[in-house]
Amino acid sequence: MHSTITSLSPGIARITRFSPHRQKPEGAGDMTQTNAVWVMNRHADGPMSDDNLVLREQPMPEPGEGEIRVRGVYLSLDPTNRVWLSPRYTYLPPIPLGDPMRGFIIGVVDKSRAPGWAEGDIAYGLMQWARYSIINPDRTAFMMKMPAPTEVSLEASICALAMNAHTAYYGLLLKGQPRPGDTVLISGAAGATGVQAGQIAKIAGCRVVGIAGGAEKCAMLVNELGFDAAIDYKAENVLEAIGRTCPDGVDIFFDNVGGPILDAALAHLAMGARVVICGGISDYDNIEDPDALYGVKNHFMLLMRRARMEGFVVFDFLGGADQQRCERDLTRWFQAGRLKYQAHVVEGIEHAFPSLKLLFNGGNRGKLLVRLDRD
Ligand SMILES: NC(=O)c1ccc[n+]([C@@H]2O[C@H](COP(=O)([O-])OP(=O)(O)OC[C@H]3O[C@@H](n4cnc5c(N)ncnc54)[C@H](OP(=O)(O)O)[C@@H]3O)[C@@H](O)[C@H]2O)c1
Structure with missing residues (x-):
């Protein structure tokens, strides 16, 4: 191959x-x-x-x-x-x-x-x-x-206007409730959902830090998608790197990964932070065996920082005004070149x-x- x-x-x-x-x-x-x-x-x-x-x-x-x-x-x-x-x-x-x-x-x-x-x-x-x-x-x-293929290719539609982009939109904007100037940390940042969540956070006026595996993916986040910083979780101490790249703490953690990366992010929450549980790919192979699942250790930080942690599934937002708004915004941003994929x-x-x-x-x-x- x-x-x-x-x-x-x-x-x-x-x-x-x-x-x-x-x-x-x-x-x-x-x-x-x-x-x-x-x-x-x-x-x-x-x-x-x-x-x-x-x-x-x-x-x-x-x-x-x-x-x-x-x-x-x-x-x-x-x-x-x-x-x-x-x-x-x-x-x-x-x-x-x-x-x-x-x-x-x-x-x-x-x-x-x-x-x-x-x-x-x-x-x-x-x-x-x-x-x-x-x-x-x-x-x-x-x-x-x-859209008809003459307007938007099918590849662009499925990458930038479909399920992953909807997930990023609902999770970041409706669950994360960003304010301009917030620090947004995203795990799984170089993936389908992560890149859209990061770009939407930039559109919302936030400072965005991505966590991804490898120098190539981290460079892509910063150089091509406008992330403010990136952490290579395969090469760096993630706990220290979050402290260095998010000196004022994390206002929104958009988590695609779970496990030790979630724990490291919890340790750096800002006061009133929102932790958006989008996914936990690091533990999906363990879902049939609760004993094998990673046990989160830093949940007390939710108490210390008066923070909220909430999960969601993209289906929760379908069929109403949220979906209409999402489709309209994604299309507008995509056409303006603000959502790359x-x-x-x-x-x-x-x-x-x-x-x-x-x-x-x-x-x-x-x-x-x-x-x-x-x-
Ligand atoms: N809540 C919802 O409705 C909803 C909807 C869609 C997706 N999701 C979730 O969002 C997450 C991302 O999905 P996606 O479709 O966008 O996939 P994706 O990010 O395009 O691909 C998955 C990426 O996860 C990273 N990864 C895999 N194992 C890991 C580990 N053990 N530790 C750290 N990173 C790991 C890998 O990137 P690296 O090279 O950086 O390691 C991989 O490229 C998943 O958890 C998925 O279940 C949730």
Whole structure:
């Protein structure tokens, strides 16, 4: 497997990985008549294993009344996919054995029996790890009609206007409640959600410090995305580095990682700080085993600094005025060039599950996507 990097626009790299071996799914036949689908084979118990999901060839599905069929163009790979492999009820019910893996897809409506949706519309939402997904747009948790590709490319839409950007917006602005001049610290800062949260915090007039793994990611945060400072958690003492880069304390900690990094941030909270728990990727492999989960030590700092710590899920804000405001602001900022993104594109549905581990070893450079088909 090799990779090429091409520049999309100043400071934005696109990485495309090509595999020399294009594997066909089990039972692969005439691809025009069938659908390739990743299905739940064995729930996770600890670190992911190769057999949690299997790729199957299934009959091409037809939409029923009120449904659309979406030809997927990009599948979004997300850390929460590991959470969804769990047999436990998390914030969504577990996926039964034999059912398709759920995932965020952007694609083209190829058949519609749903009011308000026409062939050729660009659909984004919670669908399936499949080339073709059938969904009822009115009953899907996260469903949006996206701009035509002539206005915004599908890659830009999924990176800068979809779930990760919504998460950054709701978490940073509605939960974090930034004030100009606040110091905002972000973990997992070079990832899909982190880069958007940092740029939104800059738009809100804050001083922004990112924590990421490696000199290259830290340089990208400061030199290309306008972060005020970056901490390489793989090379520095994070506790000391937060003290050095946030001398007046941390007003908002936007946490994507959890574990010892959360503890280090808690130690540096400013008075009245807000700790926004967006994710905890460092512990997702332990969710089936409470004894293995990291135990936070510095929670007393919430008391000492009269601080608030609150978790949220992006779904909490959908379907109302918050979502409308979010879509409007993200579009405006994106069009004004104030929201950059980085896409890391893996070619081919057969590489979807094997590529998920990139999120857990830091191998992704920006939003991790699987290209399923041409635009
Ligand atoms: N609350 C919500 O509704 C919501 C929605 C979307 C995402 N999230 C959460 O937001 C977080 C980021 O998601 P994303 O999609 O934007 O992924 P991402 O940041 O693009 O990729 C994950 C990154 O996490 C870092 N990481 C992995 N293991 C780590 C560890 N043990 N310690 C420190 N850093 C580690 C890696 O970056 P480095 O190279 O820097 O280590 C990796 O690139 C996840 O926790 C996810 O579950 C929450």
